[in-house]
Amino acid sequence: MRDFDTIVIGAGHNGLVCATQLARAGQRVLVLEAHGEAGGLARAREFHKGFKAPVAPSSHHFSPTVARALGLEQHGLKLAPPAPFTALAGDGTAPRVVRGETLAGASVEDAAAWPEFRARLQRFADALEPSWHKTMPRIAKGPVKSLLPLGQVGLRLRRLGKEDMREFLRVFSLPMRDLVDEHFEDEALKALLAWDGLIGSRMAPRSPNNAVLMMLYRMASQSHCAGTSLIHALGSAASAAGVTLETNAPVAKILVAADSKGQQAAGVRLASGEEISAEQVISSADPQTTFVKLLGVQHLEVGFSNRIGRLRCNGLVAKLNIALDGEPNFDGLESAQGRLLFAPSLDAIEFAFDASKYGEYSEQPVLEACVPTLETPELAPAGQHVLSAHVMFAPHALRAGWDEAAKADLAARALAVMERSAPGLREQMLGHELLSPVDLEQHYGVTGGHWHHTEFALDQALMMRPTYEAAQYESPVAGLWLCGAGCHPAGDLTGMAGYNAAQEVLA
Amino acid sequence: MSEAMQTDPYAGERLKESPFHPRQAALNLREAWSSWNGYRFAEYYYDPEYEYFCIRNGCGTYDICPMQKYRISGADAAAMLDRMVTRDVHKLAIDRVTYVVWCNDEGRVVDDGTIFRLGEQEYMLTCGSPCLAWIRKAAYGYEQVTVEDVSDEIAALSFQGPTTCAVLKRMGLEGIETLKPFGIRRFPFQGGELMVSRTGFTGDLGYELWIEKDRGLAMWDALYAAGEPYQIQPYGEEATNMARLEAGFIMPDMEFAEALKTVHFEHDQTPFELDLGWLVDFKKPHFNGRRALLEEKERGTRYTLTKLDIEGNKPAESSWIYRDRDCTKQIGYVTSAMWSPAAKANIALAMIETEYLDGPIWAWIDYEKELRQYGKVARCTVSKRAFWAPPRARATPPPDC
Structure with a gap:
């Protein structure tokens, strides 16, 4: 039987980060990937002959700490300054564009409110930033020093001064709408500024919860890189560190050595039947897949299993990829660089969300798109392009079910929304594919097709993520660890969950 | 009478009556009724001490219809139960019964009860209080297990005392004397099946009789006809409580507070605290509460x-x-x-x-x-x-x- 120090399940970016860290610390590490290529949701997938796109086309806040720790620059990763984020209202008005500290296309009043608003949120984001890199303390157990990360956050917030501290405590749980309404007038701008608190989550502008925290999470260490180039660099770093990567190797079961002394993760059994042993198994799969499907509840406590079982994992984002015969043109934009938002107002987002509450998608979906071929031309034949859109509030549990007709219908609606700002788009279209959350679940092995593996909300955040007794990356079964987006801090291409998990394993 | 007067506005609140109620009501000379799990239930019928002496010197019947009964079946039933309770369920042979406790994740006792192995993949779990929510939680994640609450489907009568075997023999249950403690045997009864287990809650010779609810009264009549020369007598909660205390058996709300119902920290109990350490099988690599119980064992109770x-x-x-x-x-x-x-x-x-x-x-x-x-x-x-x-x-x- 083949034997390794560590087996990492899943070659998504977190799995690769974790594996590389451990290999650099001298461990013999095997990464098992179910698909033919590494990359997880950032893996480019052919959706139309000659056209490829990943589900996650780019990263906006990949951790510089992780990049440094793994020496990703030597493997070709360039963390560029933040890309522009542009609101296209579809009503003939000029685009509103946020790029880092700058705001363009806004009214005089909104432009005047912007610097202070942005600077203050950035101070909050910077104060919180280190905590995304820390293992959260255990509830009720563990040494006092494990409380340090929380204490440090408190201290950093306190150091912001009385006024900022009070403001942080006031706004951190505000609905996005209340926050942006206080400062801005323009509906399209407000939608743009609220968006990063919402996308990927079951939250709309009026939802109180942790939308503001989500936005602050995304404002920490803002940068830009293409998802495919990130995966390329991570693959190269993993290979240089001596990680063994096996693709087309889906794991069927996590093996547990069990005797009267208790239980200990002992390796995995592949779908092929091969068993591979290891000192420890680290899963980058989502918590439900890891604990219920791969491990089995017979190895877990009843209460714990049920907390895993009731994690909210139903995704709300569909992926629309469009093959284009040329570069798309958007009203008022010289080039479709960066991210484009098609949500004319906060109400438009709210109404689109409303439909999803009742198991439907909206007649007027809201979406974020980009043209990844502008920086990664090899995703399409020469001169041709890919438009990749996150279509929001497409519920995993669509009441009528996700059949081909439903997907074609949602794609047509999304296209119609985009056409308001890109009149020639339909004529350029060579083909398209819409991946519903159900498709994402099937193609990428993510429960519910959820961006964050499980909802990033207050009850599933920090030392409650995914749930207590597994929130320090260590699971209740000795030798089994988690390192995916279902852990602290959350999803997105940041590498932090994988990095934090490796730190814990090595501690 | 108007229609409004005919409708009982409290219909859903009234106590249920067990299949044996017509006979028990006739024998409840003192009308000493209380309730158990929503059933009208006798505290005693005539005199608690008299009923107690029937258990110890003759024979008596105790209505266990209100006891909760869950049928747990399927390929994963044994694994699911084995993880839920502290004892090794895989050791339980077909047609055998075992006494068990089950704990929450912190090793505090949720309830005690008995598991009957009725077939290759079929079990019945009985306990004093409704436990369906916890059992369903314990079944979460197992693909091949079905949990059914059959509490109201089965007429069950505990029959306890030194003359019970003789009475059952007289009732026509041939070979009943060879049934060992914690054994199960089935007998044909008036076109149906009567299941008898040699179990009870009195610490003495005794049996429990299980039959589909529609045959309950017929079974009662046959048993009371056979028991007549032995002065068979129903007994209630008070006599049961006396007998079980002499036997050293624990009662919920007396010896232990069910862990899912306590509010205050550790106002519930562990199996070790209840002197039931012998039920905790650490040879099993895992069961619910094992980690906490192991810590307690090392730390001391x-x-x-x-x-x-x-x-x-x-x-x-x-x-x-x-x-x-x-x-x-x-x-x-x-x-x-x-x-x-x-x-x-x-x-x-x-x-x-x-x-x-x-x-x-x-x-x-x-x-x-x-x-x-x-x-x-x-x-x-x-x-x-x-x-x-x-x-x-x-x-x-x-x-x-």
Whole structure:
């Protein structure tokens, strides 16, 4: 039987980060990937002959700490300054564009409110930033020093001064709408500024919860890189560190050595039947897949299993990829660089969300798109392009079910929304594919097709993520660890969950 | 009469009646009814002490229809139960019964009960309080297990006492004398099937009879016809409580607070605290609460449920237990107490701090004499064995049968 120090399940970016860290610390590490290529949701997938796109086309806040720790620059990763984020209202008005500290296309009043608003949120984001890199303390157990990360956050917030501290405590749980309404007038701008608190989550502008925290999470260490180039660099770093990567190797079961002394993760059994042993198994799969499907509840406590079982994992984002015969043109934009938002107002987002509450998608979906071929031309034949859109509030549990007709219908609606700002788009279209959350679940092995593996909300955040007794990356079964987006801090291409998990394993 | 008057506005609130109710109601001379799990239930029928002596010297029936019964079946049923309870369920053979406790993740007792293995992949779990929510939680994640609440589908009667085997034989249950303790046997009964298990809650020879609810009355009549020369008599909750205390069996809401119902921290109990450590099988690599129970075993158990033989004849109900005769150092409390006619002793179960079990133990007993309150201090002796455990309870065949 083949034997390794560590087996990492899943070659998504977190799995690769974790594996590389451990290999650099001298461990013999095997990464098992179910698909033919590494990359997880950032893996480019052919959706139309000659056209490829990943589900996650780019990263906006990949951790510089992780990049440094793994020496990703030597493997070709360039963390560029933040890309522009542009609101296209579809009503003939000029685009509103946020790029880092700058705001363009806004009214005089909104432009005047912007610097202070942005600077203050950035101070909050910077104060919180280190905590995304820390293992959260255990509830009720563990040494006092494990409380340090929380204490440090408190201290950093306190150091912001009385006024900022009070403001942080006031706004951190505000609905996005209340926050942006206080400062801005323009509906399209407000939608743009609220968006990063919402996308990927079951939250709309009026939802109180942790939308503001989500936005602050995304404002920490803002940068830009293409998802495919990130995966390329991570693959190269993993290979240089001596990680063994096996693709087309889906794991069927996590093996547990069990005797009267208790239980200990002992390796995995592949779908092929091969068993591979290891000192420890680290899963980058989502918590439900890891604990219920791969491990089995017979190895877990009843209460714990049920907390895993009731994690909210139903995704709300569909992926629309469009093959284009040329570069798309958007009203008022010289080039479709960066991210484009098609949500004319906060109400438009709210109404689109409303439909999803009742198991439907909206007649007027809201979406974020980009043209990844502008920086990664090899995703399409020469001169041709890919438009990749996150279509929001497409519920995993669509009441009528996700059949081909439903997907074609949602794609047509999304296209119609985009056409308001890109009149020639339909004529350029060579083909398209819409991946519903159900498709994402099937193609990428993510429960519910959820961006964050499980909802990033207050009850599933920090030392409650995914749930207590597994929130320090260590699971209740000795030798089994988690390192995916279902852990602290959350999803997105940041590498932090994988990095934090490796730190814990090595501690 | 108007329609409004015919409709009972409290219909959903009325107590249910067990399939045996028509016969039991006729025999409940004192109308001493209370309730158990929504069923009308007899505290006693005629006189609790008389009923107790029927259990110890003759035979009596106790209605266990209100007891909760869950049918758990499927390829994963054994694995699911084995993870839920502290004992090794895989060792349970077909047509055997085992006494179990199950705990929450923290190793605190949710409830106790019995598991009947009815077939290759079929089990019945019985317990005193509704537990369906917890069982469903325990079944989460198992693909091939079905949990059904069959509490209201089965007519079940506990039949206890030294003459029970003879009565069942007289009723026509051939070979019943060869049924071993915790064994199950099935008999044809008027076109249906009567299941008999050699189980009970009295610490004596006894059986429990299980039949589909529509045949319940017919079974009752057949049993009472056969038991007539033995002066068969129904008994209620009070007699049961006396018999079980002599046998050293625990009762919910007396010896333990069900862990899912407690509010205060650790006001529930672990199996070790209830002196049920023998039910905890650490040879199993995993079961619910194992980690916490292992920690407790290594750390030592704070309280231990202890059988006490107390001097004098005043029952030590609700007594405080002290380290010293002057009652300055309190070390525990009594959970159940009575004068035991069978043991001729003043007995009690008490929760006592484990570290003081080896030393002197005193109880402060409050008692009443013709409306006047008195108190006394009584020396307690720890008893390792049950106060009532006659050899006939385990003998196969039982004597006189």
